[in-house]
Amino acid sequence: MNTLPTFDGDTPLVPANQLLKRGERLLEPDVYRIELQGRLAVVKDYRRYRGTPLSPVARLLVRHEAKVLRTLQGWKHAPALLGTLGGLALGMEFIPGDTLSAGVQGVTQEVFDQLQSALARLHAAGITHNDLHGTNVVISAGVPVLLDFTSALRAPRWMRNWPIIRQLRRSDMKNLVKMRQRLTGQRPSAEQAALLAEPGWVQAVRGTWKHLYRRIKGQQ
Ligand SMILES: Nc1ncnc2c1ncn2[C@@H]1O[C@H](COP(=O)(O)OP(=O)(O)OP(=O)(O)O)[C@@H](O)[C@H]1O
Ligand SMILES: [Mg+2]
Known part of the structure; x- marks a missing residue:
């Protein structure tokens, strides 16, 4: 055993x-x-x-x-x-292998397909990773392994459809799509891009935050 x-x-x-x-x-x-x-x-x-x-x-x-x-x-x-x-x-x-960080060569579409289904499984279990980037994924003998669950969130079942939780899932998927594009050149399909597009309320919150941040910075 x-x-x-x-x-x-x-x-x-x-x-x-x-x-x-x-x-x-x-x-x-x-x-x-x-x-x-x-x-x-x-x-x-x-x-x-x-x-x-x-x-x-x-x-x-x-x-x-x-x-x-x-x-x-x-x-x-x-x-x-x-x-x-x-x-x-x-x-x-310890997971032996290389992380998906910048400069890594020869990562296949197949690895990203696996990563995408892994992420879908994670989300289906009600968990979002929230820090999905290259150094937090190790490819070990062809299998992507997610690391660094410090920022992960496990939403109770009744919260899983809340807009904020949906947005966290969308951000995870967006990060994955960005990594895939950077490392394999594959662009998201039109359908995927539409799914990942930010809803108006997220754009509004982001815009307000940017505006406030600039004003705060400007006063320093
Ligand atoms: N289980 C593991 N197996 C192999 N390498 C690992 C493992 N855990 C961490 N590492 C390596 O150590 C690096 C840092 O680990 P991790 O990402 O968990 O820490 P961190 O980014 O400093 O964490 P935090 O976001 O909690 O501050 C990873 O990018 C990876 O290269
Ligand atoms: Mg990390």
């Missing part, structure tokens, strides 16, 4: 030589790879916030991402959750 290693209070966190991303901006974790009971694992580590006023927020982010990953346990398009440690670090399965 393919059992997962355990990640808990007894796990020594030795970042080895594998820093994947240094947390530089506010509430960004250090992300590194460790070896855990002979298997590779990834740790998202917010422990630099321990004892600071931001510690409760960091704990909330860890708990939230763990909860989403737990919901997706067993799904091939998300890493398996291994556990949390002291509330400020999250452990998950």
Whole structure:
């Protein structure tokens, strides 16, 4: 049986030589790879916030991402959750492969078709990713795996048709279509473009926000 290693209070966190991303901006974790009971694992580590006023927020982010990953346990398009440690670090399965970030070559239409159905499944489960871009997708042996569920939202069933939730699903799909166009040159079909077009209220909110933002900036 393919059992997962355990990640808990007894796990020594030795970042080895594998820093994947240094947390530089506010509430960004250090992300590194460790070896855990002979298997590779990834740790998202917010422990630099321990004892600071931001510690409760960091704990909330860890708990939230763990909860989403737990919901997706067993799904091939998300890493398996291994556990949390002291509330400020999250452990998950390491996914070998390349991210879909700029410069990656030879990503096929087929990979994007898989990604599109994966996203549709995620949405059907009531979850939006909300941060879908190249560095949050790893292609592992031809299978796209979604990473970084910090911003994901799981809407209860009764909320799933709310305009704001529909807009989040549309934004996820828009990001996917943009990545596909950038990496394979495939443009969205007319039907898809129409589906992804923003409704008037979104354009109005965006326009008002831009206007306000410029005025605020102008006063500084
Ligand atoms: N499970 C994983 N397997 C392989 N690589 C991973 C895994 N998790 C993260 N990575 C790598 O680490 C990078 C950073 O991870 P992640 O996107 O989760 O952190 P982040 O963007 O700093 O997070 P946040 O948005 O929560 O601040 C990813 O872009 C990816 O390259
Ligand atoms: Mg990320």
